[in-house]
Amino acid sequence: MIEPWVYPALTVIAVLTGFIDAVAGGGGLIMLPALLFAGASPIQALATNKLQSIFGTAVATRNYARAGLVDWHRHKLTIALVFVGATAGVLLVQAIDTKVLGLIIPLLLIAVSLYVLFSPRMTDExxxxxxxxxxxxxxxxxxxxxxxxxxxxxxxxxxxxxxALRGYGLTRATGLTKLFNFTSNVASVLFFTLGGKMLWLLGLCMALGAMTGGWLGSHSAIRFGARLIRPLLVVISLGLTARLLSGYFAT
Structure with a gap:
């Protein structure tokens, strides 16, 4: 049972996570604990987080596209494989030991943080x-x-x-990230819905906040470029690492 106060509270939180996702990604490690605290089951939290996220990501993708930072046609193969990969992830989410992921992902995020901090390529060139x-x-x-x-x-x-692999400047890479994020969110929402795991009313309320945050975050990233994205990437990566490691060792 979701208490009435949860709806406005999580809508406000969704503004923050939508902003973070539009600039650097990582809003889910704020939103998922909030959903669990509000009374959602783990699988409902994953599903409902995707529902609210798809709206914020759609707004951010549109803004990056209007700024000329998203080439839809050139990346059709990647879009297709992202959709297939996300579908497989949703279908297997209950069949894999998440404790293993809880250790692997922090190590990957530490590597990401070090790359962002020390690579001369993390610019808009x-x-x-x-x-x-x-x-x-x-x-x-x-x-x-x-x-x-x-x-x-x-x-x-x-x-x-x-x-690192495609040689894109950081702002252009962030724009394409939103396109790929939107694709994986579409697949996730579709198959979580087919599985009957979605909290629709809560997710749609949160979507209003996610859209607001996505609009603010994408406009800020387009305006300030790597000067904003690079430090926020480092902060989010280290924050995600600390959060995941604490959860891993606590269990």
Whole structure:
């Protein structure tokens, strides 16, 4: 039973997480504990988080696209594999030991933080790519799987891998991240809904906050570029790492 106060409270929290997701990703590790605290079961929390997130991500993707930072047609293969990966993640979320992920993901996030801090390529300048778009597509599919299975940190993984492997400037990478995030959210919402796991009223209330946060975050990232995205990526990566490690060792 969800108490009445939960609806406005989580809508306000969704503004913050929507902003964070639009700039650097990682809002899920704020929203998921909030949903659990509000009385949702773990699987309902995962599902409802995806529902509210899809609205904020849609607004952010639209803003990045209008700024010329999203090339839809060039990335059709990656979009398809992200969708397939996220679908597989949703279907398998109850069949895999999440305690293992609780240790692996912090290690990946530490690596992301170090890359963001020390790589000279984390700027708005495009660089020579290490892999082709076709070569990157399986990487996108793997990240999509993680997003369907768990989710927090997905935006960080997308943006840093696009900088490292595709040579994109940080703002352009963030724009494409929102496109791929939106794709994985569509798959997640679809298959969580088919599984009957969604808290629809709560998720749609939170969507209002997520849309507001997504609009503010994407406009801020477009305006300030790497000056805003880079430090926020580091803070979010380290925050996610601390949160996941504390949860792992507490259990």
């Amino acid at each position: 495009d660089a020579h790519h290490q892999v082709t778009e076709r070569g990157y597509a399986p990487v996108g599919g793997a990240i999509g799987f993680y997003d369907g299975f768990f989710g927090p940190g997905t935006g960080t993984f997308f943006s840093t891998s696009l900088v």
